[in-house]
Amino acid sequence: MPRAIIIVLDSVGIGHAPDAADYGDAGANTLGSVFAACRTGRGDREGLRSGALQLPHLTRLGxxxxxxxxxxxxxxxxxxxxxxxxxxxxxxPSGHWEIAGAPVHFAWGTFPDTQPALPASLVRQIMDDSRIPGILGDRRASGTEILRAFGEESIASGKPILYTSADSVLQIAAHETHFGLDRLMALCAAARTHCDPLNIARVIARPFTGETADSFERTAGRRDFSVAPPSETLLDRVQANGGTTWAVGKIADIFSHRGIGKILKGDGNMALVDATLAAIRQAGDGDLVFANLIDFDMLFGHRRDVPGYAAALEAFDARIPQIEAALEPGDLCILTADHGCDPSFAGTEHTRERVPVLGFGPGIAGADIGVRESFADIGASAAVHLGLDPGRFGTAFVQTA
Structure with a gap:
């Protein structure tokens, strides 16, 4: 039986979403912005990279x-x-769920761009359940900015930092040792319960280390407490057919651990590529390897770091031959993304963009598949390749293996 591998290059959008203006994102183009910046020297950083964007393998793939x-x-x-x-x-969540055949046709709840941003009743419920002395932050902010502003006070006071963004999310940052990692996870689990009536997609635990504003670093102990997808996904169908879904990175959290067989983690893109290769080597017939490479988004897109984004793309490009070498006859590997996060755009939020879809593997015939009307075509194609029902949403661009 064949295997399917989906690798999500988190936030590597390619612009031109037809409804981008509805989201305030007209003109956003993540890959295009990085490409242009590297041509003009704005993608240079001493000791990191310089010159035009070099992606020979991704270019070869299309x-x-x-x-x-x-x-x-x-x-x-x-x-x-x-x-x-x-x-x-x-x-x-919406991007990944749609990739897996479960698009979100409802509006998520969000918190306003005010100070405070969180409802007082929600804060009180979380405090009562978790016995914390109070909270800090309570606004929309980037993770690095909020740590610099409140991290030292959080350590001194024992108060966690709660913040949000334009997305449907509540993020909770606390020191990994002073506050305690287990305590942070329990706090986020309690917050998840109280966010459910508000239709908030994710509560994210954001542990950090360091003692001063200049030394704070977020750690790999992050965990997403997500709601479950609204309908059956490709992961569910793989599991029902006796296959295993190998979830790399934050995939298991995104799908609320539903339809998940094995979980592999890694601290940073290169470690996550290593984990993906390990999953491919171990996966059996009919299995799905589903990976998320988070650094593009978390470290470089949200921080509007163009040179860092360019260097991360080049580092991933250098790993493509290893991924190709790990594939066996009958395997289908699809590279894609879940949204954009243009590092040259205004603000620090995700951007509404099209995503690339690149499918390859030994014996996979090449073709121009055009612009697909839904991310769900990716999941439908992986399902058909695995001999499964394509699902309710999406149209496959491959034939049965």
Whole structure:
């Protein structure tokens, strides 16, 4: 039986979403912005990288062609195209769920861009359940900015930092040792319960280390407390058919641990690529490997770090041959993204963009699959490749293996 591998390059959008203006994102283009910046020197950083963006392997697979960047060159020998999101919002759960065949056709709850941002009743419920002396933050903010502003006070007072963004999310930051990692997870679990009536998609635990504002660092102990997908997903169908879903990175959290068989973690993109390769080597017939590479979004997109984003793309590109070498005859590997996070755009939020869809593997015939009407076409294609029902949403761009 064949296997399917889906690797989500978190936030590597390619612009041009038809409804971008509805989200305030007209003109956003994550890959295009990085590409242009590297051509003009704005992607340079001493000791990190310099010059034009170098993505020879991703270019060979068709990334630059589908993004409309650079010289077209010969037609790729891959399945190559793009996909448009139909889900409401531009958040991580919606993008991943739609990829897996469960688009979000309802509006998430969000918190306002005010200070305070959180309802007083929610804060009181969380405090009562968790016996914390109070909270800090209570606003929309980036993770690095909020730590610099409140991290030292959080350590001294024992008060966790609660903050949000334009997405449907409540983030809770606390020191990994002074506050305690287990205590932070219990706090987030309690907050998850009280966020359910508000239709908040995620509560994210954000542990950090360091003793001063200049030394604070967020750690790999992050955990997402997500609600379950609204309908059956590709992961559920793989499991029902006797296969195993190998969840790499934060995939298990995003799907609320539903339809998950094995979980592999890693601290940073390169460790997550290592974990993905380990999953591919261990996966059996009919299995799904589903990976999320988070650094593009978390470390570079939200922080509007163009050189860092460029260097991360180049580092991943160098790993493509290892991924190709790990594939066996009959395997289908799909590279895609869940949204954009243009590091040259205004603000620090995700951006509504199309995503690339690049499918390859031994024996996979190449074709231009055009612009797909839904991310769900990715999950439908993986399902058909695995000999499963494609699901309620999405149209497959592959034939039965």
């Amino acid at each position: 990334l630059m062609r589908v993004a409309g960047l650079g010289e077209a060159g010969p037609a790729p020998s891959t399945l190559h195209g793009a996909a448009v999101e139909t889900s409401h919002g531009k958040d991580t």
